[in-house]
Amino acid sequence: MTDLFSAGSTGTIELRNRIFMAPLTRSRAHDDTDIPSDMAITYYAQRASSGLIVSEATQINPQGKGYIQTPGIYTAEQVSKWREITDAVHAKGGKIVLQLWHVGRISHTHFQPDGQAPLAPSAIQPDVEVFFDGQKQPASTPKAMRVEEIENTVEDYRQAAKNAREAGFDGVEIHAANGYLIDQFLRDKTNQREDEYGGSVQNRMRFLSQVTEAVLSQWDASQVGIRLSPIGNQNDIDDSDPLGTFTYIIERLNQYGLAYLHMVERFPGLPTNNKDLKIQAALRQAWQGFYIANGDYDYLTAQNAVESEYADAVAFGRTYIANPDLAERFEVGASLNEPDPDTFYGGGEEGYTDYPFMQQDS
Numbered sequence: 001m002t003d004l005f006s007a008g009s010t011g012t013i014e015l016r017n018r019i020f021m022a023p024l025t026r027s028r029a030h031d032d033t034d035i036p037s038d039m040a041i042t043y044y045a046q047r048a049s050s051g052l053i054v055s056e057a058t059q060i061n062p063q064g065k066g067y068i069q070t071p072g073i074y075t076a077e078q079v080s081k082w083r084e085i086t087d088a089v090h091a092k093g094g095k096i097v098l099q100l101w102h103v104g105r106i107s108h109t110h111f112q113p114d115g116q117a118p119l120a121p122s123a124i125q126p127d128v129e130v131f132f133d134g135q136k137q138p139a140s141t142p143k144a145m146r147v148e149e150i151e152n153t154v155e156d157y158r159q160a161a162k163n164a165r166e167a168g169f170d171g172v173e174i175h176a177a178n179g180y181l182i183d184q185f186l187r188d189k190t191n192q193r194e195d196e197y198g199g200s201v202q203n204r205m206r207f208l209s210q211v212t213e214a215v216l217s218q219w220d221a222s223q224v225g226i227r228l229s230p231i232g233n234q235n236d237i238d239d240s241d242p243l244g245t246f247t248y249i250i251e252r253l254n255q256y257g258l259a260y261l262h263m264v265e266r267f268p269g270l271p272t273n274n275k276d277l278k279i280q281a282a283l284r285q286a287w288q289g290f291y292i293a294n295g296d297y298d299y300l301t302a303q304n305a306v307e308s309e310y311a312d313a314v315a316f317g318r319t320y321i322a323n324p325d326l327a328e329r330f331e332v333g334a335s336l337n338e339p340d341p342d343t344f345y346g347g348g349e350e351g352y353t354d355y356p357f358m359q360q361d362s
């Protein structure tokens, strides 16, 4: 019977265990260049005993940025620093994939080249605040992307996927969750286009399909994963029929033979109602490949999810922030460090690379 400590593979990515590190935005990249910090080399290498590290969300182009100090994968200097990170993870026997990100409308003119409006499928301002210059501001009203801008963005995903290969990653994950650009195209609350990218779910999935095919021009499908959050309402996202929309999307995604589906099943501290649980269960059944479960799992619920074959792996977020040697701690039943929310975003080594390993506890 497979359990959390079983070796295996997702696609052609060999796994030492099923204890994955979820993508975690930490806002510690250099804000002027979007180059990861040198601290990130230590941070990711410390967590290399994970079966698979999914990097923090990484913008594919300058327009894809909506938060302070998040890294990019669109310049040679960014690629070079990510190469140092992947080399350090590989030197410790770890595996790491890059999460390809574009925030879409979850941004502000402050972050945009030449102070332009953020890009989105439709010009609908999100009911969210963004943070910069030490304060929160309402997100800007986005501009509806012209078809040419959509096509250019697809090309930027292709180039970013190519750059990720040059940076030494073991694969890439397409971020299609949590109310960011791709998710904004998928949902009818945020996509009110009347052209071939809007209206029917087939049309609303067109952008994701084109992005997926652009990424697959650079990577074998066995090295490409995707993240979805069908029942999530993060970043003011919503859809009138999440079950119908995501059943279609998942059934289409099955046809690509991707390495995995990484599902955001719930959000920290937010209750999941019975209707959402039923939708989640139906969508789990619709997916035919390797399934990574994510969302407030602990050791026992994660072990049960894998042993029962509900999930093939479980991704841990905040628990991995505080426990670089989480896999070893789970294996020996050691106590866990508590994460410090005050150091989740921004700052330096504190709360980033200074959480103790087990042997440091004794």
Ligand SMILES: C=C(C(=O)O)c1ccccc1
Binding pocket: 025, 057, 067, 177, 178, 234
């Ligand atoms: C990339 C994120 C996501 O996927 O939710 C994110 C961004 C900022 C803070 C927390 C999470």
